[in-house]
Amino acid sequence: MVNSRTKKCIHILVQASREAVAIHHVHAQVVAACSSFGPQDVLYISGDHGHESLYPCQTTITYLRYSKKGIKRMNSWKNILKTRKLSKKLKALISEGDVIVADGLRVSALISPLVKKGQYIFTIVHGEFVSLEAFNSVQIAAMKSSNFHYIGVSKTVANSLIGVGFFGRQVHSVINGIDIVNIKNNMLTKEVARNQLGFTKNDYVIGSLGRLEHEKQYDQLIVQFSVYAKGDADARLLIVGGGSKYHELNKLVESLSIEDKVVLTGYKDEGSKYLNAMDVFSMCSKTEGFALAPVEALIAGLPLILNNIDAFCELEEYAGSERVRICKDSSDFVSMFEYFKNNELPMSLDMTRFGHESMREAYYALIAKEALCRNIKSEYQGMV
Template sequence: MRIGIVCYPSHGGSGVVATELGKQLARRGHKVHFISYNLPFRLDKFYDNIYYHEVDTPTYPLFKYPPYSLALTNKIAELIRYEKLDVIHAHYAIPHSLCAIIARDIAKAPELRLVTTLHGTDITLVGNDPSYRELTKYSIEETDGVTAVSKALWKETIDIFDIKKRIEVIYNFVDVKEYTRQSVPEVDIASGKKQIKNIIHISNFRKVKNIPNVIKIFHLISQEVDARLLLVGGGPEECVAKRMVQQLQLEDKVLFLGKQDNIVPLLSISDLLLLPSKKESFGLVCIEAMACKVPVIASNTGGLPEVVEDGVTGFLADPDDYQKMAELSLRLLQNSGLHEEFAERGRRRVVEKFNAEKIVDQYEKYYRSL
C-alpha cells in the first residue's frame, strides 16, 4: 500500500507512535510518506520505503498567524495526486484529519481511505474547546476509519461528541527488540556513586503531567533511600519544578536532562518510573519503561489502568495522593525481590500485549478492511 502519515514531528507520544508505525509499515514493504512541518525526530537516518514531505507555511502581512492548516491541506492534495496514495493516516483530528478530508475533495479521489487516530489531547483539550468542537466532531464523522489508543479515550470521545461512528481501539506499542534493558553499569550518572536508586520521570512538562507531585513524591522517597531523580523532557512547568527543587533543597539529587531522542539507556539505569498525571489517555512512557524492566508508579486515571496492572507491573493511585505514591514507591525500592517480580512481569506484559508486531498487524488489517 501507499500510505500517507500526517503527524506532529515533536517528542510527544502521538508523534512517536506515528513515526514508529510508519517505520514498521515500511519494513513490511509499504511505501510510507510522512507529511509535517519538520522531519519527525525518530526519522534520524535513511529508511527504505520512507519519504518525507515538508510543509512550507508562507507568511503574508494579511495573515495574523501563519496559515499552516491551509499549507498542509495543499501538500496532502498534491501527494494524493502525484503519489497515488491508498490511505492517509492522520494522527490527531484537528487539524490533520480535517486537512486530509478537504485535500481528498480537492484531489477528487473518493477511493482514497482516511484513517484518524485519536490520541487524547485532540479530544479532551483541543476538541472539547468550543472554538473547535464542531470541527472535531465533523472530522471524526467524515473519516472512513477512526481508532483510539485506549478504551477510556474511546468512551470519552463518544460521551463528549455523541459519536455514532464505530471507533476501533488499537493500543500504542513499542518495538520490544529496541526497548529492552541494556547492560549499563549501575553507577550514578552524575557522581559515580554506586547503589543509588534512580527514579525517572519523562514528559513534556505540561500542567496535566502534575510535575509538582513528581517532586513531592521524590522528596519523600529520598528521605528513606539514597536516590536521584532524573527529569527527562521540558516544557512550561520546568520552571515550577526547578523552583520546588530549590525550596526543598534537592539540587544535588535532581538532574534536569532535557529532551532526549534515545531514552533506552536512561531507562536501563532506572529503578522506577513516576507518572502522577492528572490525565493520560494511554501513557506511552509506561510501556517504554516496562519493556526496559522498570516498574511504574502512576495515576489511576484515563487509560493508565489498561496499561499498568495495579499490584502486578506497578502501582496506581489517585494523582493527588503523592504520599500514597511515595509509600508504594518505597515498597518496591526497599524490597529487591518484589521489585524484580514487577520488573519481569512488566516486560512480559509489553511483549504479550503492546509489542509492535502485534499492533502493526492490527493497523494493517484495519487499513485493508476499509
C-alpha cells in the same frame, strides 16, 4: 486512483521536528504495515526533519515547509482550519490517495472537505482529551461519515472519541508499538548509568522519564519525594527529560532544599537508556493518551507508582497491582516509595502486546478490513 489490487496510502503529519519523534515512530510503523498495499507517501505540513530513517526506503517524503508564522498559527486549532492556502496544497497532494492516515483531529478536520468518494481516512489520535469545539458543523458532519475512522492509541483515547460523539463503528483502539529489542539493547547497565548520573550503588533511585510540561505534573512528584526523603537518607530522585518547566522545577528543588538528592537531566535523545539507573518508576500525569514511558519502564523490569488516571489504570489491568500501584491520593506515593524499597517484584512480564509487530498486524488488519475489502467489494458490484 490506482486499481483494487494496489492502493496508495498517504500519511499526513503536522509536525516534523525533534520533539515529535515519538509520533514519527508510530506513523513509521503504520507505513510499514501498509507497505504491502501499495505506494506510501508521507507528508509533513511543518518543519523539515521528519526522522526519515524510520520509514521504509521506498517511502516518498514531502515537506510543505510551512512558514514560521504559519507554524505558529497552526498551534491554534481555529487558525489551522482557516488556512486556505494549505487546503489548496493538500487537495492536490491527496487527490491520488486511496487511504489517508492523518495525525490527529486537526488534520482530519482540515482535509474533511477535500476527501473524494472512495477515499478512506484513518485518523490516529494520541491525546486523552478530545474536543470538536474548534470545528464547524460541515467539518464535523464530514468527519462522522462512514469513510472516516478514528484510532485511539489506548482504550482511554478510544472512549474519549466516543464520548464526544463519534460513532462506535468509527472508533478503534490500537496500542502504540515499541521497539522492545532496541530499548533493551540500548539500556546502559545499572553501574554505568548510575556513574554517569552521579548515583552510588546504595542509593534508592526513584525515577521518571518524560517531557517537563504542565500536564506531567512533575512538581507534585518532587514534592512527594521531598516528604519521603525526610525519612530515607538513601533516597534520590531522577527525572530524565526536558521541557518548558525545567527551570521552574529546578527552583522548586532548591526551595525544598533537596538539591543534593535530585537530578534533572534535561533533554536526552534516548532517555530510556537510563532506566536501569532507577529502582522504581513514578509519574503523576494529569493526562496521558498512551503511557509510553511507563511501558518502557515495565520493559526494564521496574515497578510503577502512578496516579489515578485512566491510561495508567489500563496498565494496572495488564501488569497487575503487584507491579503497578495506582495512588488514589498524594500520601499513597510516600507509602509506595517505601513499599517497593522493601519488597521484590514478581517475575518479568511478557511485553509482546506492546511490540512493533503487534501494532503493525493490528493496523494492517484494520485498514484491510475497513478500506481495502470494502473498496474491492464496491468495485466488483459496479461490474455486475
